[in-house]
Amino acid sequence: MGRQGSVETTVPAGLPFTFGTHGFRCVLDVPDAMRPWRDRVAPREDAGTHDRDGVRMFRWNGGLHDHPVGQIQYGLENLAAYRRTGDAFFLDRARAQAGRVVERRHERRGAWFFPYPFDFTHAVHTGISYEAPWYSGMAQGEALSLFAQLAQLPAVPAAARERYRRAADGAFRSLLAGNGEQPWVVARDGAGHLWIHEYPIDPPGTSDHTYNGFMFAALGLWDYYALTRSPPAADLFDGSLTTLTANFRALRNPRWLSHYCRTHAIPTKSYHPVHVTLLRQLSWLSGSELLAVQSDLLMDDYPPPSLGPEGGPVHLAEGAHTLLRFDDGGAVTATRTLELARPARATASHRIRIEGQDVHYLLADGPGAGWYVAERYPAAYLRGEWCASDHRPARRARFRAGVSVVCRRGSDERTVTYPRDTPVHYDRRALVDGRMMLRATDGDAKGWWVPGSQLLAG
Structure with missing residues (x-):
């Protein structure tokens, strides 16, 4: 890829290490609504903790701390709100988050790292225990998105846009430090695949290999390429998506929740929809049908359970329907038969995959209220x-x-x-x-x- 439209940068023209690639591209002809961080919109007032400068803060072990990912994501959500409303209030708040992240940076080997200033031990995943300061590839990659988006926003003064460009360059250089020197967030696994680690652990091969943080960082690579047309950024984007597709079998847990990370393979209800959404977005940004297929597979494995506050209309054909109840492990605890002399309609509050079972509707009204019925077209199906x-x-x-x-x-x-x-x-x-x-x-x-x-x- 060429450098058309790029500005001079101190970022190296090539990569200092190698990794597996498959030819994934940074596709820039993408509608604005499909670009990174357009769908998460900050409200004008929210329940989060802020300091007097409006910067998002994090409560941990009785203290109030800067949290790079929290601040960066809040900045991106405010940028999304600014794009949607044109209200400068949101742009100012986004810039306040960016300013704090820049102010607290650590410069190492020409790269900008954004420190977590508190000790942290993961409550579930063994081996993740840090003393402050520590660094995360998720923060490094998401910072690329925040700085690159600000650097391209016409409403930001030109001098400030240039400062954000320099900040993006500094953050990007942290992803070129893949030789194990401290600090680091990038490493290769035993198969030669590139990883941007949300939780870097020494030696690099023992890291958690967390999926969602890696995918968020890949969005940052796309944003940085959109700003700079940097060939190394395109190569890292290619390597990241190559890693994700090569590890899809480890991420996926067929007919159930996907795994949070490769190392521990723990199914996660809160991050499964994040995986679905991120894979779909990366398919848009790369033009890859493979990533789209993988996103759909995860969606089918465990679809979004809630049908919204009003539920969804279910058609029940005439005849016999088996109604069930389950325990938390998916075992059947009760059954009954519902006989219908004619077709009926009911409202389902949830369409949910039961562990070890098919997709079922939880009926909220009608003759089967409080029971589950299996999705079976045309016997029982959700309209719309x-x-x-x-x-x-x-x-x-x-x-x-x-x-x-x-x-x-x-x-x-x-x-x-x-x-x-x-x-x-x-x-x-x-x-x-x-x-x-x-x-x-x-x-x-x-x-x-x-x-x-x-x-x-x-």
Whole structure:
């Protein structure tokens, strides 16, 4: 990749170490809404702890501390609010977070590191125990996003934009220090894959290999490349996504929650949706169908359980339905049969994967209120569109020869017959009236939903 539009930088033109790559690209032709940190928007007033300068603070062991990731993420959330509202209040608050992170930096070997000023021992993951100051690759990568976004924002004065550019360069140099000298946040594993470690542990091969922090750092590499067109940033982005795809089997826990890190392989309910979202966003930023497929697999393994405050409408066909109750481990504790003489409707509060079981609806009203019923189309299914994921670029698929496809759009249906194998693209995937459907973008089915089961991979 070239350096078109870049400004002079003191960042080295090449990388001081090697790692596995697969050809993932930094795709810059991405709508603003799909770029990093656009979906997490800070409220004007929030319940977080701040100091008198409006900087987000962290309570730990009876003290109030700076927390680089907390401050950086809060800054990015305020930038998202500024983009959405145009209110300078949010921009000022974002810059206050950036200013604190810059002010407290440690400069080592020409790189900027952002210290955690408190001792920390992880309550669950063995081996993660630090004495202050310590450093995290998650903070280093997210700082790239904050500084690079501020450096490109026209509302920021030119002199300040140049300072943010220098701050981004300083943060980026910390990701070039992969030779084990202290401090460090980047290392290679035994397979030669690059890791940006949320929790670096010496020696480097013993680190936690935390997935979400690594993916957040990869977003920062994309933001930094968007600012600088830096070839080393593109290479690190490629290496990061190569590592993620190579370790997807370790991240995934089929038909259940994904793992927080490679080392401990502990399923995590709070971070599973983060993994889904980050993989999808990285697919947009790289144009990779593979990352999109992996995001969808995680979504299907454990879909978002809540159906919102009003729940979701469930269709129950006439006939017998088995209703169940489960304990916390997924074991069945009670069953009963619901006989319906005619189709009925109920409201589900949750659509949830039970551990070791299929996806079930927790019925909130109707004859099965308080019981679970398995999702079974057409016997029991959720009406409407749920669990949607957008794809950019549109993904490739094809209709097999001789198939007749029933397409849906709202309440309309039509059948399209394909006498020969026919390529098609789709830009959205969702559960629509109980079936996984794909929205076609070309051909006779353009604009219509077609059942995913009737399409073959591109």
